[in-house]
Amino acid sequence: MICDLFIIGSGPGGYAAALEAVGLGLKVVLAEKNVLGGTCLNVGCIPTKLFLGATAAVDELDAQARLKLATGEVKVDFGALQTRKSKILSATRKGMMVKLQQLGVTLLMGEARLTGPNVALVQADGEQRVEFRHAVLATGGQPLAVPGLEPDGKTILNSDHLLDQGRPPRSLMIIGGGYIGLELGQVFHRLGTSITVIDAAERLAPQEDPEVSVELGKIFRRKGWNILTGTKVRGLSAKEDRAEVTLGSGDLISAEKALVAVGRKPVSDGLGLETAGCRTTAQGFVATDTFLRAAPTVFAVGDVNGRFMLAHAAETQGRYVARLAAGRTRKPFDPGVVPSCIYGSPETMRAGRMAHELKAEGKEALISRFQLVANPIAQAHGATSGFVKIVWSGDTVVGACGVGHGVSHLATLAAVMVREGWTAREVERTVFPHPSVDEALMEALRAERVPA
Ligand SMILES: Cc1cc2nc3c(=O)[nH]c(=O)nc-3n(C[C@H](O)[C@H](O)[C@H](O)COP(=O)(O)OP(=O)(O)OC[C@H]3O[C@@H](n4cnc5c(N)ncnc54)[C@H](O)[C@@H]3O)c2cc1C
Numbered sequence: 391m392i393c394d395l396f397i398i399g400s401g402p403g404g405y406a407a408a409l410e411a412v413g414l415g416l417k418v419v420l421a422e423k424n425v426l427g428g429t430c431l432n433v434g435c436i437p438t439k440l441f442l443g444a445t446a447a448v449d450e451l452d453a454q455a456r457l458k459l460a461t462g463e464v465k466v467d468f469g470a471l472q473t474r475k476s477k478i479l480s481a482t483r484k485g486m487m488v489k490l491q492q493l494g495v496t497l498l499m500g501e502a503r504l505t506g507p508n509v510a511l512v513q514a515d516g517e518q519r520v521e522f523r524h525a526v527l528a529t530g531g532q533p534l535a536v537p538g539l540e541p542d543g544k545t546i547l548n549s550d551h552l553l554d555q556g557r558p559p560r561s562l563m564i565i566g567g568g569y570i571g572l573e574l575g576q577v578f579h580r581l582g583t584s585i586t587v588i589d590a591a592e593r594l595a596p597q598e599d600p601e602v603s604v605e606l607g608k609i610f611r612r613k614g615w616n617i618l619t620g621t622k623v624r625g626l627s628a629k630e631d632r633a634e635v636t637l638g639s640g641d642l643i644s645a646e647k648a649l650v651a652v653g654r655k656p657v658s659d660g661l662g663l664e665t666a667g668c669r670t671t672a673q674g675f676v677a678t679d680t681f682l683r684a685a686p687t688v689f690a691v692g693d694v695n696g697r698f699m700l701a702h703a704a705e706t707q708g709r710y711v712a713r714l715a716a717g718r719t720r721k722p723f724d725p726g727v728v729p730s731c732i733y734g735s736p737e738t739m740r741a742g743r744m745a746h747e748l749k750a751e752g753k754e755a756l757i758s759r760f761q762l763v764a765n766p767i768a769q770a771h772g773a774t775s776g777f778v779k780i781v782w783s784g785d786t787v788v789g790a791c792g793v794g795h796g797v798s799h800l801a802t803l804a805a806v807m808v809r810e811g812w813t814a815r816e817v818e819r820t821v822f823p824h825p826s827v828d829e830a831l832m833e834a835l836r837a838e839r840v841p842a
């Protein structure tokens with residue numbers, strides 16, 4: 391078959407590219423080797439947030455109980471939650487399938503590989519040959535398996551395995567206190583699992599502002615988590631149906647299950663990259679230029695190009711390459727300001743540059759901040775730990791971050807403020823609703839600026 395745009399992978403990057411391209415009049419073929427929706431829908435963003443949503447009442451009640459305002463127990467039926475997850479995921483996949491069919495995207499369910507700059511083969515109902523003008527690699531990522539920390543799928547798990555358990559473990563040892571470790575740690579803490587987090591870095595979520603990491607550590611320790619940062623893992627093994635970790639110090643820690651969440655790597659093997667002239671980096675990411683081109687006829691978007699490992703970044707890139715392939719833009723890719731959040735209670739949010747990053751580059755930065763303890767919505771929810779912080783370069787907002795109750799809701803405005811280069815003038819012209827968590831952002835914007 392012949393098409394304008396051949397897309398490999400139906401995650402956020404590939405699906406967004408397909409919808410945008412077909413809307414611009416291109417003939418599109420999309421290949422998917424597994425199920426529609428990719429990591430995000432099936433084992434990523436969506437199931438984790440379903441689990442966080444379904445268990446949120448546990449933390450809400452806990453916060454009110456600490457204030458001696460409520461008593462009782464929230465019981466979550468984990469089996470029913472797994473059933474609900476399966477139903478939502480399968481309904482969403484069905485919706486995607488219908489939409490692709492209605493729009494006229496040809497869907498090939500099978501593994502694809504490039505065999506030349508304008509040709510690919512897909513193992514779907516035998517072997518299908520696809521000739522294309524442009525191809526989009528949107529093959530995503532997979533859990534990183536570090537030597538010595540390989541999951542066995544039974545006792546030592548990655549996030550895919552943990553999301554598929556039949557019951558919550560009594561205890562869970564999480565290797566890696568980053569995005570996945572902290573979100574899934576919160577889910578299972580709420581389900582009654584005892585949580586230990588071990589991270590090689592000196593602080594939790596090391597990609598965040600250092601003060602955010604400190605606050606996260608305080609909040610999770612208060613919940614009773616055992617957190618070991620700056621701690622090397624020498625060995626991890628399954629012994630008599632328990633996971634046992636040997637620390638660098640020689641100490642042993644065991645738990646019913648271990649979750650290895652030490653990062654993700656690209657899916658870039660076996661794609662026939664060399665036949666089309668694509669190159670990979672030392673970590674296996676598909677190298678792209680400023681137009682997200684991996685070769686003259688091939689683009690790479692999303693996790694596989696390693697620019698960001700976030701669903702909304704993959705989508706933005708997918709839409710951009712579709713416009714480029716349709717001749718609707720000639721400009722290099724502008725990633726814009728990509729916000730990121732860790733979800734749960736607490737949450738984090740980050741947009742733009744952080745003060746420690748600027749200082750590391752020898753640049754001056756000012757910060758202004760507001761503690762959530764004085765925010766009425768945080769008070770109402772009994773969750774007053776945390777803060778919102780603004781990073782200024784002179785008079786201009788260049789970054790914002792936060793940690794605490796509901797701060798993920800501030801991420802979009804924070805990204806807009808950074809993109810638009812807000813100054814005190816824009817702050818004065820903006821009306822924030824009262825009472826709201828948004829006011830914490832406003833208060834931080836209005837607070838005294840001090841050197842970082
Ligand atoms: C537990 C977890 C939670 C997450 N939570 C969030 C979150 O809250 N917010 C957020 O922004 N991000 C989150 N992420 C990250 C997010 O899931 C990814 O950034 C996003 O899915 C990347 O999209 P993608 O399109 O690049 O690839 P993917 O979603 O990985 O999709 C790639 C697709 O390509 C297919 N494929 C691969 N090779 C081939 C081939 N040869 N032929 C045919 N098909 C192929 C795969 O089967 C897959 O369906 C989370 C990730 C995990 C693991």
Ligand SMILES: NC(=O)c1ccc[n+]([C@@H]2O[C@H](COP(=O)([O-])OP(=O)(O)OC[C@H]3O[C@@H](n4cnc5c(N)ncnc54)[C@H](O)[C@@H]3O)[C@@H](O)[C@H]2O)c1
Binds near residue numbers: 573590594732
């Ligand atoms: N809410 C979201 O947007 C969301 C949620 C989940 C995942 N994601 C995406 O998925 C990616 C992968 O998530 P992740 O949590 O696996 O990676 P991560 O990079 O967020 O965290 C990995 C953690 O593992 C630690 N680590 C690395 N090697 C180690 C070792 N040998 N021993 C102990 N600790 C070690 C790191 O210091 C880090 O804290 C994220 O970077 C993010 O882009 C996003």
